[in-house]
Structure formats: C-alpha cells, structure tokens
Amino acid sequence: MSTDRRADGLHTHLPPAGPGRVDDVDPTARPGVPMEHLPEPFPTAPERVVVQRPRVEVLQIPGRKKPVWVVSNAQPPRGLSGRLRRRAFRIPEHHPQHWMLLLAADRLEVRLTRAKRWLGFAAGALALWAVLRAIEDR
C-alpha cells in the first residue's frame, strides 16, 4: 500500500495518522500494556467508602461475599415479572436457567406493560362511549 497518502486522495483530512505513522509501535508506549498491572489504588479513589443503602429492592447475585458499594434505585422488580426475576436471582449465573428466566421476565414485563396500556385505552374508550350513550338517551 502506498504511504503517500495524498497521492490516492486518502487521509487528506488527517495527515498525521494512517500507514507509516507509528506513534505507539513500542508496546511500552501503549497505556493498557500489560492489561493487569501491579496493584495500586487509583490516585484519586476515595480512601473511605460508605456503602450505599438501597431505597428499593436490589437483586443480588448469589455467592457474593459482601454488598457492592453503589447501587441503582431505578426500576426495582415488580409484579409478575419481578417474581420471575427474584426466582432467577436464586440461581447462580453460571447456570443458563438464570439468564433464561431473566429473558422470560423481560418479555413478560413488556407484554404486561403493553396490555396495561391497551386496557387503559380501552377503558377510556368504553367510558367515553358510555357517556355519549347516556347523552343520546336523554
């Protein structure tokens, strides 16, 4: 391949990069080498960490020795799908059943949400129809 980047119309917007440019050719210049380095805390990491108390139910994978330090309080498990999720979280994650149950819970939650929405529309339409009917009857 040509290293004359202008000759073939390529790279005209980005002159310093492309074939022939070898800024990080030395592996020691690459920031992730080695991927795992000797242990040292991140310089600005907190020295003392308060463990966050969840405001809602947070499902924890079995086998965890201690609680994690931060959690999300968004979308706690609820309804029928929540029951499936709780059941899934009684099974360790190396068992496929854990993931299958979660996927099933996802699909169930979507269908129930949709059904609830349609029921809402239907109830509204029914109420409107009843009102119109009552007006007509007068």
Add this chain to the structure above:
Amino acid sequence: MRALAYFGPGNVRVVKKPDPRIEHPQDVVLRVTRAAICGSDLHLLHGLVPDTRVGCTLGHEFTGVVEEVGRDVKTLKRGDRVVVPFNISCGRCFFCERGLFANCENTNPSSNDIASGVYGYSHTTGGFEGGQAEYVRVPFADVGPTRIPEDMEDEEVLFLSDILPTGYQAAEMGEIQKGETVIVFGSGPVGLFAQLSAWLMGAGRVIAVDRVPERLHFARQFNGVEILNFEEVDDPVMTLREMTGGRGADVCIDAVGMEAEGSTLERALGLKANLEAGVATALAWCIQTARKGGNVSIVGVYGPPWNLVPIGTAMNKGLTLRMNQCNVKRYLPHLLKHIREGRIDARRIITHRFPLERAPEAYDLFEKRARGCIKCVLLPHGEA
C-alpha cells in the same frame, strides 16, 4: 427531566422522569450536553441483553456539566465539564487496583461475571440510569469522570467515553507488531477506531470487513484501509485468506459482537430461536482468518450464557484470544493527547445530530445504517 426509555424490543420513547439526585456521598449529578448512541445500545433495543427492564434510561457515552456534587467528592466542582467512561469503577477494589476498571467488583450487584456497573445497560450491569437524558447520576465521581480541557469542545472528547478507547484497546490486545497485517471485522465506530489504532501501533496492512458500502467507503476515506464487502464475495474466509497470502492475518479484531450478519443458520439459532446468545459469526471468521499462532482480539459485545464458536480451530491453530470490556480510564490521558496533537479527529465520525425528543428517530436511522449514518449524537439541551 426528559429521558429516552426502553419499552420493549424495538420500542424506545422519550418520557418524563424524576430528576436524578445524589444518592451516595461520592456521586455527582451531570447536566448532559452530548450523548451518543452506541452500536451496543442496539443489542438492548433488540431485547438481547437479559434483565433489561421496562422504563430504564439508555445511554453510556456522554459528556456533561457538573450540577450537584456529593459531600465526599474532592476533584470536581459545580460547573466543571467532564467526559465520563461508560464503566462505573470504585478505583479501590482488587480489579481496579490492577487497572481492570471494567471488571470492578463494587458497582454491579447483579453479576460477578458480567463486567462492572455500566450506565444505561440493563440490570445485568447494575441497572444504573443512562445518559440519553437531560441529567444523569454519576457514582464514584473522583474515579470515572475526566475534566474536559477548557480549549476543547465536548464533541472532540465525547468518544473517549467508550468507542475510541475500545477501538484502541482492541488493537492493543491484538499485540500488533510493526508491519503486521490486521483484519478488522466491522466498520462501525469501534471498528473505525480499531483500524486507526492499528496504524498507530505500526501495522503494515489493515483490512476492513463489513457489508454496508457506505461504511466501507467511510473507512477507506477515514483510515486509508483496504476494504472487503463480504456480501460481494462467495466465501469471505477464503477471500481473506487469499488476500493474506494463504496463511491468514497476524491479528484479527472482532468489532461486531452478537448481531453479526453473514450466516443465516447462526442468525436463526441466535436471534430467532434464542438457542444461543446472539450471533458469533464475526468471531468465527476471526478465528478462521487469523494465521496459525496469530492473535484474535474481541471487543464486540457478547452476552451470557453461550455462543457457538469454533474453539477447536482456535486451539489447533495455536491462537491467542484476548478480550475484555474496555478499561476506559487507563486510555483517557493517552488518547486525549492523540486528539490534542491532531493524530485522531474523533469528531469526524459524527454524521447526525438530534435533539433528545427525536432520539427514537435517531435510533431508527442508526439501526438501519440509513443516510450514510455512522454515528448519531443527541443534544439533550440543544447547542448550549
């Protein structure tokens, strides 16, 4: 606030939600200025990631301005502009202390095996709300966010949140030696940055493989790579072997992940019948087109519980397989320097910008790769 929320496969909507608040002393709350849609967001959109709950806010690539600061935060103050790595890391656990920020054990209660906490990426990664919203809560603010230099714009550094370091780590895990041949499967945003990083690491030849002509054309323009549209050849593996002297490439990079095209059988098994976790065709092609003793680097996202992968071929060829979610924080200073010094112009891959209320349209465009779409960016607060 307004936020983009998930309502089932193929269904995302902008809804009103309560503003996020400080929930832990090391939190900050950001006013989001830019939020990108990632290829891996499409896996969520398609319902492929388990424990994606109705109503969750998506988005893990964003920049913002600090609005509220938790009482124990020391390095940020109100008004600071920051770019935020997609992984939430404590900076102190066994893994963070070894540089494996993507594997932090203190931010994801839902899994020991699947990554750290991640913004807007299902409860499988902790259920944290995402950044495709007007505001977002950012835990461990002294560890993740990086202040944006005053002379730089948000869009110049937005992709330091994920796709640029992910592409760079992909090339780095390939252990590219000077002059080697690298095949990058996938010419989406991560693939583009993997190609560029391969050049930076001294590759002698870079070949981009995809099926979308506009993306391949863009890759050629952006990175000066050779291109192969696998839909235009009978057998992509044979063609790539021919292109690499019959032996295969020194390094193959999977920048595609679980929704690869190219195999009707695998798509039927993985996406229609759900008998495997998506489709691993790109990974199979990596293994089949790498030379004996070569390296395969995986940054395309795969999920639990399993995939059909020709591991026997990999074993018998003596391949080295390397993979991880990106340890974004390790790459930020280095790649920021590349951007400042003009070697990487990440902003050039942005092809479309949308206000937040048109986010579903942006997803649709990005999903269909229509109108030359490479990367969509959302502007939750307009241009300001």
